[in-house]
Amino acid sequence: xxxxxxxxxxxxxxxxxxxxxxxxxxxxxxxxxxxxxxxxxxxxxxxxxxxxxxxxxxxxxxxxxxxxxxxxxxxxxxxxxxxxxxxxxxxxxxxxxxxxxxxxxxxxxxxxxxxxxxxxxxxxxxxxxxxxxxxxxxxxxxxxxxxxxxxxxxxxxxxxxxxxxxxxxxxxxxxxxxxxxxxxxxxxxxxxxxxxxxxxxxxxxxxxxxxxxxxxxxxxxxxxxxxxxxxxxxxxxxxxxxxxxxxxxxxxxxxxxxxxxxxxxxxxxxxxxxxxxxxxxxxxxxxxxxxxxxxxxxxxxxxxxxxxxxxxxxxxxxxxxxxxxxxxxxxxxxxxxxxxxxxxxxxxxxxxxxxxxxxxxxxxxxxxxxxxxxxxxxxxxxxxxxxxxxxxxxxxxxxxxxxxxxxxxxxxxxxxxxxxxxxxxxxxxxxxxxxxxxxxxxxxxxxxxxxxxxxxxxxxxxxxxxxxxxxxxxxxxxxx
Amino acid sequence: xxxxxxxxxxxxxxxxxxxxxxxxxxxxxxxxxxxxxxxxxxxxxxxxxxxxxxxxxxxxxxxxxxxxxxxxxxxxxxxxxxxxxxxxxxxxxxxxxxxxxxxxxxxxxxxxxxxxxxxxxxxxxxxxxxxxxxxxxxxxxxxxxxxxxxxxxxxxxxxxxxxxxxxxxxxxxxxxxxxxxxxxxxxxxxxxxxxxxxxxxxxxxxxxxxxxxxxxxxxxxxxxxxxxxxxxxxxxxxxxxxxxxxxxxxxxxxxxxxxxxxxxxxxxxxxxxxxxxxxxxxxxxxxxxxxxxxxxxxxxxxxxxxxxxxxxx
Numbered sequence: 001x002x003x004x005x006x007x008x009x010x011x012x013x014x015x016x017x018x019x020x021x022x023x024x025x026x027x028x029x030x031x032x033x034x035x036x037x038x039x040x041x042x043x044x045x046x047x048x049x050x051x052x053x054x055x056x057x058x059x060x061x062x063x064x065x066x067x068x069x070x071x072x073x074x075x076x077x078x079x080x081x082x083x084x085x086x087x088x089x090x091x092x093x094x095x096x097x098x099x100x101x102x103x104x105x106x107x108x109x110x111x112x113x114x115x116x117x118x119x120x121x122x123x124x125x126x127x128x129x130x131x132x133x134x135x136x137x138x139x140x141x142x143x144x145x146x147x148x149x150x151x152x153x154x155x156x157x158x159x160x161x162x163x164x165x166x167x168x169x170x171x172x173x174x175x176x177x178x179x180x181x182x183x184x185x186x187x188x189x190x191x192x193x194x195x196x197x198x199x200x201x202x203x204x205x206x207x208x209x210x211x212x213x214x215x216x217x218x219x220x221x222x223x224x225x226x227x228x229x230x231x232x233x234x235x236x237x238x239x240x241x242x243x244x245x246x247x248x249x250x251x252x253x254x255x256x257x258x259x260x261x262x263x264x265x266x267x268x269x270x271x272x273x274x275x276x277x278x279x280x281x282x283x284x285x286x287x288x289x290x291x292x293x294x295x296x297x298x299x300x301x302x303x304x305x306x307x308x309x310x311x312x313x314x315x316x317x318x319x320x321x322x323x324x325x326x327x328x329x330x331x332x333x334x335x336x337x338x339x340x341x342x343x344x345x346x347x348x349x350x351x352x353x354x355x356x357x358x359x360x361x362x363x364x365x366x367x368x369x370x371x372x373x374x375x376x377x378x379x380x381x382x383x384x385x386x387x388x389x390x391x392x393x394x395x396x397x398x399x400x401x402x403x404x405x406x407x408x409x410x411x412x413x414x415x416x417x418x419x420x421x422x423x424x425x426x427x428x429x430x431x432x433x434x435x436x437x438x439x440x441x442x443x444x445x446x447x448x449x450x451x452x453x454x455x456x457x458x459x460x461x462x463x464x465x466x467x468x469x470x471x472x473x474x475x476x477x478x479x480x
Numbered sequence: 481x482x483x484x485x486x487x488x489x490x491x492x493x494x495x496x497x498x499x500x501x502x503x504x505x506x507x508x509x510x511x512x513x514x515x516x517x518x519x520x521x522x523x524x525x526x527x528x529x530x531x532x533x534x535x536x537x538x539x540x541x542x543x544x545x546x547x548x549x550x551x552x553x554x555x556x557x558x559x560x561x562x563x564x565x566x567x568x569x570x571x572x573x574x575x576x577x578x579x580x581x582x583x584x585x586x587x588x589x590x591x592x593x594x595x596x597x598x599x600x601x602x603x604x605x606x607x608x609x610x611x612x613x614x615x616x617x618x619x620x621x622x623x624x625x626x627x628x629x630x631x632x633x634x635x636x637x638x639x640x641x642x643x644x645x646x647x648x649x650x651x652x653x654x655x656x657x658x659x660x661x662x663x664x665x666x667x668x669x670x671x672x673x674x675x676x677x678x679x680x681x682x683x684x685x686x687x688x689x690x691x692x693x694x695x696x697x698x699x700x701x702x703x704x705x706x707x708x709x710x711x712x713x714x715x716x717x718x719x720x721x722x723x724x725x726x727x728x729x730x731x732x733x734x735x736x737x738x739x740x741x742x743x744x745x746x747x748x749x750x751x752x753x754x755x756x757x758x759x760x761x762x763x764x765x766x767x768x769x770x771x772x773x774x775x776x777x778x779x780x781x782x783x784x785x786x787x788x789x790x791x792x793x
Contacts, residue, residue, distance in 0.1 A: 014584075021569070021580045028571045102567035105628065108531045109584040110556040241533050256495055 011118065014111050018119025019126065026089065026127055039082040040131040041138060047074045048142030055147060071143065072155055073209045078139040079163035080202060082131035086167050087194060090124035090174030091187040094244060099183055107241045117175070117239045121232070124171045132163050158217050162205070165224035170194055172231035179239055180436060230365060238436050257441065264445030279453035283446055290418035294370065298414065301374035305381020314386035339467065347463040350409070354416045354455065358423065358447070366424030373417045400477040405466035412458035419450040482509040484636060484667040485530065489539035492525050492691075499525040501691040502539065507667055507684070509635075514682035515671040518784065522691035523671035524564065527640045530669065531561045544636055557585065560629030564641040566621040570614035574600070574624060577613060578631055585632035592631060599627040603657045619650025626657055637661065639670045643677060655680065675776045685776075687783045694783045699776060706779045709746045711772040714755060715739060716764045723762035728754050742772060 026032045051074050055067040097103040106116065136159065143149040151159075173194040174187075181187045201220070208216050267282065269275035353372070361369025380402055384394040426436075426443035485507040492500040500522040507513045515523045528534040530543055532552035541548045544558040569577060575593050582592025597609055603623045608616070616624065622642065629637060642658060643651035655677060661668065672678050678685055679699055686696035695702055704710070716723070716739045724741060727733070731751060732744040745751040752769060759766050 017580070017583045021572075024576075025569060025571055100567065101563075101565035102569060104528075104533070104563045104565075105561065105567045105581075105625070107533050108556060108559070108561040108563075109581070110553045111584055112553065242535060245528065245533065253495070 011112075011114055014115030015117075015119035015122060018106075018111070018116060019122035022093075022120070022123030023127055026123070032085065032089065032127070035085055036082060036127060036131045039085070040135045043081055044078045044135045044139035045142060047078050047139055048146065050074065051143060052146050069210045069212060071149060072151070072159070072214075073206060075136060075139060075151065075155075075159050076162065076205065076209060078135045079132045079159055080166065082135050083128045083163060083167035083170065085131070086124050086128035087170045087174050087191065089128065090121070090171045091178050091191055092184055093120040093124055093175055094178040095181045095184045095187040096178075098244065103244060107244065113239045113241070114236055117179075117236055120178075121171055121175050121235075124175065125167055129164060129167050132167065133160070136160070136163070155214065158214065158221070161221045162217060162224075165221050165228060166198065166201070168228040169224050169231065170198060172228050172235060176231060176235045176238060179235065179244060257437075260438065260441050261445055261448075264442050265448055267445075267449070275449075276453055279449050283449045284454065286446065287415065287418040287422065287450060290366075290421040291414055293421060294373070294414045294417040297370050297374050297417070298377045298410070301377040302381035302384075305378035305383075306385035308378075308382050309385025309389055312382075313389070314383075316386060316390045343463050343467040346466050347459060350412075350459050350463065351456075354413075354420075354451075354459075357416065358420050361420035361424040364424060366421035369420040369424065370417060373413055376413075396477060400474040401470065404470040404473050405462045407462075408458045408465060409462035412455045412462060415450055415458070416455045419447040419455070423447045483507070484509050484511075484545075485513075485541070485543050485669065487526075487530075487539065487541040490526070490529060490536050490541050491538035492522075492529060492534060493537040498691055500529070500536075503688070503691075503693050504539075505686060505693070505696070507669060509667055510662075510665060512662060512668040512670060512681055512683045514678045514685050515669065515688050516673065516675070516678045516682075516685055516780065517671075517688035518673055521673075521688045523673075523688055524640055525691075526688070527561070527638050527669065527671055530555075531559055531638055532556050557632075558634055559636045559638055560632070560634040562622075562626050562629045562637070562639040562642055564644055566625040568613045568616075568621055568624065571612065573610055573612055574616075575609040577624070578609075578628060581628050582631050587632065595631055595633075596627060599630055600624075602660065603627060604653065617650065618646055619653050622646065622650070622654050623657060626654065630661070635666060637666060637668045639668065641671055641673075643672070643674065651677075675780055679776045687780060689784045695779075702779050702783075703774050703776070706782045707774050709744050710748055711742055711774065712745045712748060712752060712755075712769060713740060713742045713772050714759070714769045715767045716759065717767055718764065720764060723759060723764045726758045726762045728758065731755065 051067070051071050054070050055064075058064060058066045094103065097106065111119075140151055140156075143151075174191065177190045177193070178187050181190060205217065205220060208214075208220075266275065267278045269278050357369035357372045360372060361367070380398070384398055387394040387397055423440075423443045423446075426440045483506055485505065487503055487505045489502040489504055490500060491498065491502055503522075503526055505513065515526060517523050525534060529536050529548060530541060532543075532548045532555040535549050543555045546554040546558070548555050569580075572580070575596060578596035579587075579589045579592045582595070583589065587595070593609070597606075600606060600608060603626060605620060605623060608620065608624075613621065613624065626639075626642070629639075639658065643654050646654065651674075658668070658670065658681060668681075670678075670681055672681075682699055684696065684698055685702060687694045687702075695706065697705065711734060719738050720736070720741060724733075724736065727741075727743075728751070731754075733741060734744055735742040743751070743755070748771070756766060756769065
């Protein structure tokens with residue numbers, strides 16, 4: 001048998017084979033070339049003209065600050081417009097190949113998944129990014145010629161990094177979408193998940209630039225690069241030759257969804273006791289790493305809350321605090337405590353908060369859920385800090401008003417947060433050979449098992465304690 | 481002979497749908513195995529598993545000595561896959577396209593173009609290397625896809641429906657190219673639902689139906705097994721009359737006319753000389769003695785029947 005040939009073993013040369021072909025192909029497609037050339041040459045020239053007119057105009061009214069802010073803003077816009085094309089190219093990367101039926105020969109080659117994936121990413125990224133840099137160059141050259149204005153080096157570095165980071169994020173997201181859809185049409189429809197957040201980001205960046213807080217842009221660059229790394233990891237995890245060839249990938253199979261979810265939720269148990277045993281034996285141990293993260297997050301939130309107290313001083317009225325022992329029972333009743341209605345209200349409120357955290361966490365790799373769940377702890381920390389600053393015994397207040405029901409509520413928050421983190425990370429950490437749908441359904445079933453088996457009973461108990469026990473302890477300790 | 485492809489109880493499920501069920505195959509070096517079956521029978525899925533594109537749900541497969549799951553990259557280096565749809569990049573030129581695929585197998589651009597040119601000449605397209613693929617006819621595109629599959633000189637070729645949806649002339653061109661590929665060192669697996677193509681190409685045939693192998697063997701073996709021993713037809717220059725009585729007594733006659741007779745021959749090599757000798761003794765001049773064509777269609781329909789339509793592969 002003859003010796004087998006193979007592709008380059010290292011990642012970059014292999015990926016470059018894919019990227020080079022696609023870039024060459026793009027350079028033959030007028031639908032890509034025309035906007036790139038237009039946005040590289042014509043648009044920067046137009047922005048240049050706009051900037052010069054604006055400088056002239058505001059100069060007449062002695063308001064140079066507007067021009068000072070406008071010129072860097074237009075620099076960002078000039079960089080952003082060409083990279084918007086990268087989204088179109090990236091959305092087409094896998095879905096287009098699948099539509100043209102050219103994907104299978106590519107998948108049959110010995111290139112690794114990472115080489116194929118990164119090659120596609122690079123092909124989507126490099127031409128628009130090159131056009132963006134060229135456009136920035138054209139714009140800056142025009143400003144230098146016309147106004148003698150040169151960009152400060154930190155601003156230029158910032159805009160170049162921002163442009164690059166935005167392009168990487170859009171391409172990473174679009175390649176993930178493209179690899180999970182069977183047609184360019186479907187990919188375009190799903191692109192709103194990228195377009196809407198990026199639009200919001202651009203609006204935010206614009207406000208920051210007009211506000212003149214350029215330092216904040218560094219944080220945005222760092223956050224975008226982090227998101228890009230996470231999205232690349234998601235894409236590499238999701239890249240699956242089988243999924244790419246599966247024709248039914250877009251089809252919503254509710255029966256399969258229902259069956260899979262129910263099977264995962266039951267996890268083979270035939271009785272409620274066996275199911276609960278499974279929750280304790282399997283679900284709970286699987287949450288440990290995320291639980292640890294939640295413990296650290298809540299502890300950090302408390303510390304942040306305490307440290308914010310001196311910065312944002314709470315105007316506590318000492319006379320009101322001193323009269324608390326006399327009025328505490330009335331105050332607690334006013335909040336609906338010590339009544340069945342109060343119990344239901346608290347339980348419903350806590351469940352709503354966790355539901356919101358789940359929704360937010362699902363679409364943010366768990367990050368938004370953790371931030372949301374940190375907020376109450378930060379507020380408690382802030383109040384404790386404020387009370388201490390007002391010369392009160394913060395420990396006593398915490399022991400009286402928080403600790404009794406926190407004994408159950410905090411574990412419930414930790415468990416719920418951990419389950420949402422795992423749900424949010426389902427796309428990042430799916431096992432090999434598992435589809436995104438299967439991985440997400442498994443995480444959702446795990447979330448439901450933890451929610452029903454652990455979180456809900458703790459929340460019910462916590463609400464009962466908060467309504468019927470905490471007030472009594474508060475009266476006992478603070479009632480004078 | 482070396483076994484180049486071996487599968488054991490190879491199974492593929494998509495959710496609750498079983499596309500391929502416990503397929504066990506063995507293909508030796510230099511052999512052409514044709515997977516014959518209706519649309520949706522599991523042929524393409526089997527090919528994709530052999531090409532290490534789809535992982536099996538159960539069972540195992542080894543191609544060129546490598547496991548399709550754990551040594552997928554090694555398998556892909558050693559196979560050439562011709563997909564049902566050529567999947568060419570139509571804005572590229574032929575030479576550029578072949579250089580691109582060659583580079584994925586570690587071939588330098590010049591080497592890929594040189595090999596590509598040689599192969600293009602072999603398939604009867606010597607002057608196309610500088611032409612854009614968008615200008616190619618369907619048959620030319622499929623032949624170029626075949627050249628792409630052969631570019632790295634793979635020991636195993638997997639050809640999935642190589643002539644489907646092609647006009648007869650183009651299909652013949654591609655089929656002729658495939659026939660020229662038969663060599664002692666190259667193993668071919670061809671999937672098709674075209675019976676004539678299967679009969680023409682196959683050293684061995686596996687009829688696949690509803691994801692499972694329903695029958696396999698050489699064309700002759702399958703015919704013998706499913707539609708009985710060969711039927712021979714003798715045609716004489718004049719009436720046979722009494723000559724029929726002089727035929728060997730153990731010969732099973734199935735039909736006769738004034739100047740012809742048909743008989744079943746379990747072993748034609750033994751039976752036919754005896755028949756010819758009997759005719760000579762009877763003084764009857766024999767015009768022809770030939771096997772009556774028993775179509776592969778009869779075998780196929782007997783094995784497959786008329787299965788209910790299933791989902792697409």
